[in-house]
Amino acid sequence: MTGAPPGPPVTIRRATVADAAAVVAMLAEVADEGRWIATEAPVDVEQQGRRLVEDIEREDAIVLVADAGGGPVGELGLHLARYGVADLGMVVAAGWRGRGIGSALLAEAIDQARTAGAHKIALQVWPHNAAAIALYERFGFRREGYLTRHYRRRSGELWDAVVMGLPLD
Numbered sequence: 001m002t003g004a005p006p007g008p009p010v011t012i013r014r015a016t017v018a019d020a021a022a023v024v025a026m027l028a029e030v031a032d033e034g035r036w037i038a039t040e041a042p043v044d045v046e047q048q049g050r051r052l053v054e055d056i057e058r059e060d061a062i063v064l065v066a067d068a069g070g071g072p073v074g075e076l077g078l079h080l081a082r083y084g085v086a087d088l089g090m091v092v093a094a095g096w097r098g099r100g101i102g103s104a105l106l107a108e109a110i111d112q113a114r115t116a117g118a119h120k121i122a123l124q125v126w127p128h129n130a131a132a133i134a135l136y137e138r139f140g141f142r143r144e145g146y147l148t149r150h151y152r153r154r155s156g157e158l159w160d161a162v163v164m165g166l167p168l169d
Protein backbone atom coordinates (compact mmCIF):
# COMPACT_ATOMS: atom_id res chain seq x y z
CA MET A 1 0.00 0.00 0.00
CA THR A 2 1.91 3.01 -1.26
CA GLY A 3 1.83 6.13 0.84
CA ALA A 4 0.73 4.21 3.95
CA PRO A 5 2.36 5.29 7.20
CA PRO A 6 4.81 2.75 8.65
CA GLY A 7 3.10 -0.09 10.42
CA PRO A 8 2.49 -3.82 10.24
CA PRO A 9 1.58 -5.25 6.82
CA VAL A 10 -2.14 -5.78 6.37
CA THR A 11 -3.47 -8.98 4.80
CA ILE A 12 -6.88 -9.26 3.16
CA ARG A 13 -8.44 -12.69 3.72
CA ARG A 14 -11.78 -14.48 4.12
CA ALA A 15 -13.17 -14.12 7.65
CA THR A 16 -13.40 -17.17 9.87
CA VAL A 17 -15.74 -17.83 12.77
CA ALA A 18 -12.80 -17.05 15.08
CA ASP A 19 -12.84 -13.43 13.80
CA ALA A 20 -16.51 -12.85 14.66
CA ALA A 21 -16.14 -11.32 18.13
CA ALA A 22 -13.39 -8.91 17.06
CA VAL A 23 -15.31 -7.86 13.94
CA VAL A 24 -18.47 -7.18 15.95
CA ALA A 25 -16.45 -5.15 18.48
CA MET A 26 -15.08 -3.07 15.58
CA LEU A 27 -18.58 -2.65 14.11
CA ALA A 28 -19.83 -1.48 17.53
CA GLU A 29 -17.05 1.12 17.69
CA VAL A 30 -17.90 2.45 14.22
CA ALA A 31 -21.61 2.50 15.19
CA ASP A 32 -20.60 4.54 18.28
CA GLU A 33 -19.18 7.19 15.91
CA GLY A 34 -22.84 7.73 14.96
CA ARG A 35 -22.24 9.09 11.43
CA TRP A 36 -21.09 6.46 9.00
CA ILE A 37 -23.03 3.19 9.00
CA ALA A 38 -26.66 2.10 9.14
CA THR A 39 -26.10 0.05 12.31
CA GLU A 40 -26.78 2.23 15.34
CA ALA A 41 -25.41 2.12 18.87
CA PRO A 42 -25.88 0.39 21.18
CA VAL A 43 -25.05 -2.69 19.12
CA ASP A 44 -26.52 -6.00 20.33
CA VAL A 45 -23.20 -7.86 20.15
CA GLU A 46 -24.74 -11.31 20.69
CA GLN A 47 -27.22 -10.88 17.86
CA GLN A 48 -24.68 -9.27 15.51
CA GLY A 49 -22.21 -12.03 16.33
CA ARG A 50 -24.77 -14.72 15.42
CA ARG A 51 -25.59 -12.94 12.14
CA LEU A 52 -21.94 -12.57 11.25
CA VAL A 53 -21.20 -16.25 11.94
CA GLU A 54 -24.16 -17.17 9.69
CA ASP A 55 -22.77 -14.91 6.94
CA ILE A 56 -19.28 -16.40 7.28
CA GLU A 57 -20.72 -19.90 6.92
CA ARG A 58 -23.28 -19.36 4.14
CA GLU A 59 -22.65 -19.92 0.45
CA ASP A 60 -24.32 -16.73 -0.73
CA ALA A 61 -22.18 -14.35 1.34
CA ILE A 62 -18.53 -13.34 1.28
CA VAL A 63 -16.98 -11.82 4.40
CA LEU A 64 -13.47 -10.38 4.10
CA VAL A 65 -11.28 -8.99 6.85
CA ALA A 66 -8.17 -6.85 6.80
CA ASP A 67 -5.82 -8.42 9.32
CA ALA A 68 -2.95 -6.36 10.69
CA GLY A 69 -1.48 -9.29 12.60
CA GLY A 70 -3.29 -8.57 15.84
CA GLY A 71 -6.75 -9.26 14.43
CA PRO A 72 -9.22 -7.58 12.09
CA VAL A 73 -8.92 -3.81 11.50
CA GLY A 74 -11.38 -3.76 8.60
CA GLU A 75 -14.30 -5.85 7.36
CA LEU A 76 -16.26 -6.05 4.12
CA GLY A 77 -19.40 -8.11 3.57
CA LEU A 78 -21.07 -9.08 0.29
CA HIS A 79 -24.51 -10.67 0.08
CA LEU A 80 -25.11 -12.39 -3.23
CA ALA A 81 -28.73 -12.15 -4.38
CA ARG A 82 -30.08 -14.87 -6.68
CA TYR A 83 -30.61 -12.29 -9.43
CA GLY A 84 -26.85 -11.61 -9.61
CA VAL A 85 -26.34 -8.48 -7.50
CA ALA A 86 -23.86 -8.45 -4.60
CA ASP A 87 -24.83 -5.99 -1.83
CA LEU A 88 -21.80 -4.49 -0.13
CA GLY A 89 -21.12 -3.06 3.32
CA MET A 90 -17.73 -2.22 4.83
CA VAL A 91 -15.93 -0.66 7.79
CA VAL A 92 -12.33 0.18 8.66
CA ALA A 93 -11.46 0.84 12.32
CA ALA A 94 -11.04 4.58 12.99
CA GLY A 95 -7.32 4.39 13.78
CA TRP A 96 -6.58 2.53 10.53
CA ARG A 97 -8.33 4.73 7.97
CA GLY A 98 -6.51 6.56 5.18
CA ARG A 99 -3.83 3.84 4.76
CA GLY A 100 -5.32 2.05 1.77
CA ILE A 101 -7.11 -0.68 3.76
CA GLY A 102 -10.55 0.23 2.40
CA SER A 103 -9.11 0.17 -1.13
CA ALA A 104 -7.48 -3.23 -0.59
CA LEU A 105 -10.73 -4.71 0.80
CA LEU A 106 -12.74 -3.29 -2.09
CA ALA A 107 -10.33 -4.53 -4.77
CA GLU A 108 -10.50 -8.06 -3.35
CA ALA A 109 -14.30 -7.87 -3.00
CA ILE A 110 -14.68 -6.90 -6.66
CA ASP A 111 -12.53 -9.86 -7.71
CA GLN A 112 -14.44 -12.27 -5.48
CA ALA A 113 -17.89 -10.97 -6.53
CA ARG A 114 -16.92 -11.45 -10.17
CA THR A 115 -15.59 -14.96 -9.47
CA ALA A 116 -18.84 -15.78 -7.66
CA GLY A 117 -20.75 -14.86 -10.84
CA ALA A 118 -22.28 -11.54 -9.76
CA HIS A 119 -22.93 -9.09 -12.62
CA LYS A 120 -23.07 -6.05 -10.33
CA ILE A 121 -22.17 -4.74 -6.87
CA ALA A 122 -24.68 -2.41 -5.20
CA LEU A 123 -24.55 -0.36 -2.02
CA GLN A 124 -26.08 2.56 -0.17
CA VAL A 125 -24.13 5.33 1.53
CA TRP A 126 -25.09 8.42 3.55
CA PRO A 127 -24.72 11.60 1.42
CA HIS A 128 -22.40 13.17 4.05
CA ASN A 129 -19.95 10.23 3.90
CA ALA A 130 -17.51 11.95 1.52
CA ALA A 131 -14.62 9.53 2.17
CA ALA A 132 -16.72 6.46 1.35
CA ILE A 133 -18.29 8.05 -1.76
CA ALA A 134 -14.82 9.11 -3.00
CA LEU A 135 -13.50 5.57 -2.45
CA TYR A 136 -16.42 3.96 -4.31
CA GLU A 137 -16.18 6.43 -7.21
CA ARG A 138 -12.44 5.77 -7.49
CA PHE A 139 -13.32 2.09 -8.09
CA GLY A 140 -15.86 3.00 -10.79
CA PHE A 141 -19.10 2.96 -8.80
CA ARG A 142 -21.69 5.39 -10.19
CA ARG A 143 -24.52 7.16 -8.37
CA GLU A 144 -27.71 5.44 -9.52
CA GLY A 145 -30.30 7.00 -7.28
CA TYR A 146 -31.12 8.97 -4.20
CA LEU A 147 -33.47 7.96 -1.39
CA THR A 148 -34.98 11.01 0.29
CA ARG A 149 -35.92 11.01 4.01
CA HIS A 150 -35.74 7.23 3.79
CA TYR A 151 -34.11 5.85 6.95
CA ARG A 152 -35.52 6.61 10.39
CA ARG A 153 -32.70 6.91 12.92
CA ARG A 154 -33.09 6.26 16.65
CA SER A 155 -32.99 10.05 17.12
CA GLY A 156 -36.17 10.26 15.03
CA GLU A 157 -34.33 11.98 12.17
CA LEU A 158 -35.00 10.78 8.62
CA TRP A 159 -31.77 10.37 6.64
CA ASP A 160 -31.28 10.35 2.87
CA ALA A 161 -29.11 7.73 1.15
CA VAL A 162 -27.18 7.61 -2.13
CA VAL A 163 -27.62 4.38 -4.13
CA MET A 164 -24.44 3.35 -5.96
CA GLY A 165 -23.64 0.52 -8.36
CA LEU A 166 -20.68 -1.06 -10.12
CA PRO A 167 -21.43 -3.25 -13.17
CA LEU A 168 -19.02 -6.21 -13.39
CA ASP A 169 -20.00 -7.59 -16.79
Ligand SMILES: CC(C)(COP(=O)(O)OP(=O)(O)OC[C@H]1O[C@@H](n2cnc3c(N)ncnc32)[C@H](O)[C@@H]1OP(=O)(O)O)[C@@H](O)C(=O)NCCC(=O)NCCS
Residues within 6 Å of the ligand: 030, 036, 037, 090, 091, 092, 093, 096, 097, 098, 099, 100, 101, 102, 103, 104, 124, 125, 126, 129, 130, 131, 132, 134, 135, 138
Ligand atom coordinates in the same frame (compact mmCIF):
# COMPACT_ATOMS: atom_id res chain seq x y z
C1 LIG B 1 -14.97 4.57 3.96
C2 LIG B 1 -13.81 3.77 4.56
C3 LIG B 1 -14.22 2.29 4.50
C4 LIG B 1 -12.56 4.00 3.73
O1 LIG B 1 -11.54 3.17 4.25
P1 LIG B 1 -10.00 3.65 4.23
O2 LIG B 1 -9.18 2.52 4.70
O3 LIG B 1 -9.85 4.94 4.93
O4 LIG B 1 -9.82 3.84 2.65
P2 LIG B 1 -8.49 4.16 1.86
O5 LIG B 1 -7.40 4.56 2.79
O6 LIG B 1 -8.24 3.02 0.94
O7 LIG B 1 -8.96 5.38 0.96
C5 LIG B 1 -9.63 6.45 1.55
C6 LIG B 1 -9.79 7.51 0.50
O8 LIG B 1 -10.75 8.44 0.98
C7 LIG B 1 -10.19 9.73 0.82
N1 LIG B 1 -10.82 10.58 1.80
C8 LIG B 1 -10.69 10.54 3.13
N2 LIG B 1 -11.47 11.48 3.68
C9 LIG B 1 -12.09 12.11 2.64
C10 LIG B 1 -13.02 13.16 2.54
N3 LIG B 1 -13.49 13.78 3.63
N4 LIG B 1 -13.45 13.53 1.30
C11 LIG B 1 -12.99 12.92 0.18
N5 LIG B 1 -12.12 11.90 0.22
C12 LIG B 1 -11.68 11.51 1.44
C13 LIG B 1 -8.74 9.55 1.02
O9 LIG B 1 -8.07 10.62 0.47
C14 LIG B 1 -8.50 8.24 0.27
O10 LIG B 1 -8.39 8.46 -1.11
P3 LIG B 1 -6.95 8.44 -1.85
O11 LIG B 1 -6.39 7.07 -1.64
O12 LIG B 1 -7.30 8.73 -3.27
O13 LIG B 1 -6.16 9.49 -1.18
C15 LIG B 1 -13.51 4.21 6.01
O14 LIG B 1 -13.37 5.60 6.03
C16 LIG B 1 -14.55 3.79 7.03
O15 LIG B 1 -14.58 2.66 7.47
N6 LIG B 1 -15.40 4.73 7.44
C17 LIG B 1 -16.40 4.45 8.45
C18 LIG B 1 -17.38 3.39 8.02
C19 LIG B 1 -17.96 3.70 6.67
O16 LIG B 1 -18.17 4.85 6.30
N7 LIG B 1 -18.27 2.64 5.91
C20 LIG B 1 -18.88 2.77 4.60
C21 LIG B 1 -20.34 2.89 4.77
S1 LIG B 1 -21.19 3.04 3.19
